[in-house]
Amino acid sequence: MEIVRIGVLGGTFNPIHLGHLLAAQSVQSLFSLSRVHFVVASTPPHKRPEEIIPFDYRYAMVSLAVAGEISFIPSRIELEPAASPYTIDTMEKLARLENPCKLFFIAGSDSIREVASWRESEKLLTLYDFIFVKRAGDSSTEASLPADMRHKIRDLTGLTRAQIRRRIGAETEDERLIYIVDTKVPDISSTGIRRLAASGGMIRRMVPRPVGEYIRKLRLYGEER
Numbered sequence: 001m002e003i004v005r006i007g008v009l010g011g012t013f014n015p016i017h018l019g020h021l022l023a024a025q026s027v028q029s030l031f032s033l034s035r036v037h038f039v040v041a042s043t044p045p046h047k048r049p050e051e052i053i054p055f056d057y058r059y060a061m062v063s064l065a066v067a068g069e070i071s072f073i074p075s076r077i078e079l080e081p082a083a084s085p086y087t088i089d090t091m092e093k094l095a096r097l098e099n100p101c102k103l104f105f106i107a108g109s110d111s112i113r114e115v116a117s118w119r120e121s122e123k124l125l126t127l128y129d130f131i132f133v134k135r136a137g138d139s140s141t142e143a144s145l146p147a148d149m150r151h152k153i154r155d156l157t158g159l160t161r162a163q164i165r166r167r168i169g170a171e172t173e174d175e176r177l178i179y180i181v182d183t184k185v186p187d188i189s190s191t192g193i194r195r196l197a198a199s200g201g202m203i204r205r206m207v208p209r210p211v212g213e214y215i216r217k218l219r220l221y222g223e224e225r
Contacts, residue, residue: 003173006098007036007131009106010087012044012190013058014051015215016065017207019188023133024072026183027106030164031131035071036106037094038062042078043085053220055079064210086119091128102173104129109180113144125149130178136187142180149178157182197221 009024016038024036040059044052052058059076066072077093078085091103105124109132115121124130125146134157142153154177156164164181171177188206196203198221204212215221 004034004098004101005032005104006094006101007031007033007104007106008039008091008094009036010039010041010090011107012041012052013038013062014053014190015058015061015193015207015211015220017188017190017193017211018205019185021065021069021072021208022185023183024106025069026185027104027131027133027181028071030161030181030183031104031168031179033071033104035073037073037075037077038066039075039077039090041085042083057218057220061211061214064214065208067210088118088120088124091124095127102129104131106131106133108132109134112142112180116144116146122146122149125152125178126176129176132178132180133185134180134182142178145178152176152178153180154178155180194221 007024007028009020011020013020020038024038027033028036040055040062042055059074063074066074077097078090080093082089084090087105091105095101095103105128107130112132115125118124142150142155145153152175154167154171156167157180159167168179193203193206195201196206197215203215207215
């Protein structure tokens with residue numbers, strides 16, 4: 001039986017923006033992923049709750065953003081029994097749902113600094129592949145990862161897409177690895193979008209059109225127009 005390759009892009013998505021979508025499209029192509037689950041974080045352990053709008057709004061924006069991509073799936077799996085905000089639990093749920101599969105957790109390269117503090121981080125890095133997408137100006141290095149996991153790192157930055165595909169294809173399917181890639185996506189931040197929206201600024205070039213309309217209609221970030 002063929003093992004399906006599945007991407008898991010977790011995030012607060014407060015709000016989701018074009019950077020998320022372009023990174024997912026690029027990674028899906030490079031790693032031959034059949035689909036990508038956009039897992040909306042319920043109560044992110046590393047963020048202050050007062051900075052985050054309610055889950056239902058964020059999930060609605062993700063659903064609007066991926067509606068035109070049949071292989072992009074909005075996910076509420078963190079809320080499914082047993083509800084948990086931890087990545088290890090999310091990945092175990094998806095592994096059961098998509099069995100047999102090979103799961104690739106996708107995150108921004110800034111998350112490299114946080115992985116060691118995640119619940120059961122070494123188990124995560126042992127059971128699943130990770131793809132860290134390089135962000136402009138980010139200086140995170142593999143030194144932030146547990147020392148006994150650094151041999152798994154495959155730094156693919158600076159390579160062409162053809163070279164990246166060849167390097168990925170040369171790896172054994174049995175080993176779980178940590179990839180670092182540069183997808184050249186625009187440097188867009190959810191924080192910047194929230195600030196612009198709150199001051200009535202234009203965000204239409206940063207988010208999918210339906211998401212921008214949803215934000216404006218409900219004044220999610222306190223904007224005046």
